[in-house]
Amino acid sequence: MSGPLLAIRDLRVDFATEKGTVRALFGVSLSIDPGETVGLVGESGCGKSVTALSILRLLPSPPAIVRGGEILLRGENLLDLPEKRMCEVRGKAVSMIFQEPMTSLNPVLTVGEQVAEVFTAHRECGRREAAARAVSWLGKVRMPDPERRAREYPHQMSGGMRQRAMIATALALEPSLLIADEPTTALDVTIQAQIMALLQEMRERERMAVLLITHDLGVVHDFADRTAIMYLGRIVEIAPTKGLFSDPIHPYTQGLLASLPGKGTGTARLSSIPGAVPDLSSVPPGCPFADRCPYRQAALDRFRGGADSRDSLGICDREDPPLFEYAPGHFAACHYQRAMRGGGAS
Amino acid sequence: MSGGIRRPDAGGTLLALSNVYKAFPARKSFFSAEVVSVRAVDGVSIDVPRGKTLGLVGESGCGKTTLGRIAIRLLAPDAGTIRFEGLDITHLSGEALRLTRRRMQIIFQDPYSSLNPRMRVRDIVGEGWHVHGIARGKELRERAERLLVRVGLTAEAGGKYAHEFSGGQRQRIGIARAIALSPKLVVADEPVSALDVSVQAQILNLLKDLQEEYGMAYLFVSHDLRVIRHMSDQVAVMYLGKIMEHGPSAELFREPLHPYTRSLLSAVPMLGNAPQERIVLSGEIPSPTAPPPGCRFHTRCFMAQPVCAEVCPLLREAAPGRFASCHFVG
Numbered sequence: 209m210s211g212p213l214l215a216i217r218d219l220r221v222d223f224a225t226e227k228g229t230v231r232a233l234f235g236v237s238l239s240i241d242p243g244e245t246v247g248l249v250g251e252s253g254c255g256k257s258v259t260a261l262s263i264l265r266l267l268p269s270p271p272a273i274v275r276g277g278e279i280l281l282r283g284e285n286l287l288d289l290p291e292k293r294m295c296e297v298r299g300k301a302v303s304m305i306f307q308e309p310m311t312s313l314n315p316v317l318t319v320g321e322q323v324a325e326v327f328t329a330h331r332e333c334g335r336r337e338a339a340a341r342a343v344s345w346l347g348k349v350r351m352p353d354p355e356r357r358a359r360e361y362p363h364q365m366s367g368g369m370r371q372r373a374m375i376a377t378a379l380a381l382e383p384s385l386l387i388a389d390e391p392t393t394a395l396d397v398t399i400q401a402q403i404m405a406l407l408q409e410m411r412e413r414e415r416m417a418v419l420l421i422t423h424d425l426g427v428v429h430d431f432a433d434r435t436a437i438m439y440l441g442r443i444v445e446i447a448p449t450k451g452l453f454s455d456p457i458h459p460y461t462q463g464l465l466a467s468l469p470g471k472g473t474g475t476a477r478l479s480s481i482p483g484a485v486p487d488l489s490s491v492p493p494g495c496p497f498a499d500r501c502p503y504r505q506a507a508l509d510r511f512r513g514g515a516d517s518r519d520s521l522g523i524c525d526r527e528d529p530p531l532f533e534y535a536p537g538h539f540a541a542c543h544y545q546r547a548m549r550g551g552g553a554s
Numbered sequence: 555m556s557g558g559i560r561r562p563d564a565g566g567t568l569l570a571l572s573n574v575y576k577a578f579p580a581r582k583s584f585f586s587a588e589v590v591s592v593r594a595v596d597g598v599s600i601d602v603p604r605g606k607t608l609g610l611v612g613e614s615g616c617g618k619t620t621l622g623r624i625a626i627r628l629l630a631p632d633a634g635t636i637r638f639e640g641l642d643i644t645h646l647s648g649e650a651l652r653l654t655r656r657r658m659q660i661i662f663q664d665p666y667s668s669l670n671p672r673m674r675v676r677d678i679v680g681e682g683w684h685v686h687g688i689a690r691g692k693e694l695r696e697r698a699e700r701l702l703v704r705v706g707l708t709a710e711a712g713g714k715y716a717h718e719f720s721g722g723q724r725q726r727i728g729i730a731r732a733i734a735l736s737p738k739l740v741v742a743d744e745p746v747s748a749l750d751v752s753v754q755a756q757i758l759n760l761l762k763d764l765q766e767e768y769g770m771a772y773l774f775v776s777h778d779l780r781v782i783r784h785m786s787d788q789v790a791v792m793y794l795g796k797i798m799e800h801g802p803s804a805e806l807f808r809e810p811l812h813p814y815t816r817s818l819l820s821a822v823p824m825l826g827n828a829p830q831e832r833i834v835l836s837g838e839i840p841s842p843t844a845p846p847p848g849c850r851f852h853t854r855c856f857m858a859q860p861v862c863a864e865v866c867p868l869l870r871e872a873a874p875g876r877f878a879s880c881h882f883v884g
């Protein structure tokens with residue numbers, strides 16, 4: 209047993225803003241095995257990008273403050289590494305692609321120069337060879353006419369080509385972990401399919417692990433071995449992807465799956481989650497999903513009715529539920545399910 | 555004033571666009587001063603049936619928004635005709651256009667920028683009543699509050715400003731504004747694309763309920779095939795300014811005819827094929843400033859033959875009620 213490639217343990221991140229401290233991550237734990245693809249799904253603002261940027265230590269600080277936890281890469285805590293060592297980790301061991309390639313590609317360098325820079329910055333080889341390797345990588349990511357495109361600037365390219373260029377820079381040093389933050393959200397369906405096919409091919413060829421961040425359940429359904437569902441700075445459910453879709457446990461996951469349109473045409477209403485995602489600056493104590501949860505009332509009644517006399521005040525409103533394991537590798541954080549399904553181990 | 559001839563029986567068709575064209579001038583590239591034309595809508599004919607939903611789907615820049623704006627005369631077409639309730643409204647102007655516009659409304663993609671930040675919500679919702687002298691003052695206020703409650707907000711919302719609401723709530727305000735004058739046609743241009751997944755379903759349900767209640771027709775524009783499938787009775791698939799396929803939604807999703815529709819459907823995660831069996835199109839979407847000759851889709855089509863680069867296929871009835879524009883379909 210070689211253990212996980214990456215293990216995030218109880219990561220807590222705050223932002224010090226003008227209006228006070230905003231808690232962004234409330235103790236996130238997540239591990240990724242070598243070669244594994246883990247999906248991270250959640251709605252806008254739930255903390256997906258903050259999690260990703262924490263791994264690479266790219267959060268702006270201030271305002272970001274890491275309050276606790278550890279991020280172990282092959283057992284070594286990235287949070288303790290000196291910045292110099294961290295630079296080696298970035299790109300070489302772990303690299304990242306972003307939703308909008310335009311913001312992370314340098315507008316004044318040609319695409320070829322940017323890929324080549326990855327090699328020279330890490331002193332892999334000289335300039336000449338770097339330029340040649342860059343063209344070869346652009347070819348590997350199926351950039352049409354790579355020699356010519358290497359001499360073009362990002363703004364001369366379509367969104368799909370820019371995303372290819374960014375993938376080339378991210379993969380150039382053959383990292384063991386690729387973090388892909390909404391890699392296809394800004395792209396059209398047919399281009400999205402091209403990019404996902406490319407990522408699929410690359411991860412198989414390079415035997416690379418991927419943290420695939422998206423708000424689209426369809427994307428993780430098709431590509432992730434395991435999937436984590438995030439809500440308001442916590443992972444509320446994590447499971448092998450098949451199990452998550454066939455037996456969602458957390459009420460939020462159930463609601464998300466039931467509200468997906470497209471299973472049929474016609475008159476059927478979609479089931480929907482009431483309310484909206486609350487603001488992180490005003491998260492109440494207790495379960496983060498409580499104000500939208502259909503089971504909360506049931507949970508209240510159950511505890512009040514004496515089935516469990518420990519709690520007459522509403523445990524959902526008071527205690528943030530911990531994750532419990534319901535099936536091998538299938539964890540969810542919900543008081544009600546814990547009481548109903550019983551069992552489980554923490 | 556240019557009027558039109560009222561057709562005795564519009565045969566259940568509320569809106570009929572025939573052979574509509576629209577081009578915009580654009581600079582050839584970022585650095586160039588040369589002006590070329592973008593053929594945003596390039597000879598499109600579609601019908602929206604009364605009280606039903608026509609879904610318009612396609613990738614970005616294919617002309618959906620332009621077509622939607624032409625449909626309700628927010629934009630004048632370069633050529634073609636627009637008939638609404640049997641009346642030719644292509645060249646309508648002045649008072650006649652104003653009166654027709656009451657019956658056609660639009661909901662925008664971006665609930666953030668489409669609501670006036672300096673107006674109270676009840677005045678946004680009741681603006682049409684005010685303009686058309688239907689209600690003012692206390693009556694406007696009460697009617698606006700009732701409508702806000704109908705779209706899932708509270709009466710108190712009327713006294714607030716748009717920025718005090720979340721994205722989903724703002725879209726509800728936009729919907730209330732659109733239905734205030736009991737329109738016959740509502741163009742919904744990507745109405746849920748900017749919303750969180752868990753809020754999208756609420757808005758889609760609201761749109762369906764309101765359609766049932768008021769009998770409006772929707773021209774529902776989206777790039778999201780799952781949403782289109784859920785909302786539409788009829789579907790039109792657009793590519794580079796042209797309709798590729800068009801027909802009843804259930805049949806189109808069950809058995810797409812056109813190669814472009816087939817590859818689109820196959821690419822939708824979870825709804826289409828498993829990733830390994832996907833039809834992955836090669837190449838990029840060509841620029842609408844220089845659309846390929848012949849069939850617009852031939853540069854990416856997996857079925858293309860030499861003839862496709864030369865001859866533009868016509869939209870033909872390939873099966874009863876189903877239309878496709880491909881040399882090898884039907």
Ligand SMILES: Nc1ncnc2c1ncn2[C@@H]1O[C@H](COP(=O)(O)OP(=O)(O)OP(=O)(O)O)[C@@H](O)[C@H]1O
Nearest residue numbers: 223232251252253254255256257258259268271488
């Ligand atoms: N630099 C910052 N200063 C203050 N707050 C921040 C900063 N960066 C992120 N946050 C807050 O942290 C929370 C999580 O943000 P994050 O970007 O991780 O969300 P996300 O899940 O990636 O959302 P999206 O789907 O919109 O990309 C948000 O409430 C956000 O406002």
Ligand SMILES: Nc1ncnc2c1ncn2[C@@H]1O[C@H](COP(=O)(O)OP(=O)(O)O)[C@@H](O)[C@H]1O
Nearest residue numbers: 578592594613614615616617618619620621842
């Ligand atoms: N006002 C305009 N001026 C110039 N070009 C425009 C204008 N509106 C749209 N276009 C161009 O017309 C094409 C179709 O645009 P649009 O109808 O907005 O597409 P969609 O809604 O399908 O994304 C695009 O190439 C777009 O850039």
Ligand code: SF4
Nearest residue numbers: 495501524542543544
């Ligand atoms: S802990 Fe309570 S409020 Fe939270 S998801 Fe479970 S039942 Fe709902």
Ligand code: SF4
Nearest residue numbers: 849852855862880881
């Ligand atoms: S006409 Fe030719 S290129 Fe066009 S869709 Fe049909 S087969 Fe493909």
Ligand SMILES: [Mg+2]
Nearest residue numbers: 256257258389
């Ligand atoms: Mg993000």
Ligand SMILES: [Mg+2]
Nearest residue numbers: 618619620744
């Ligand atoms: Mg548009």
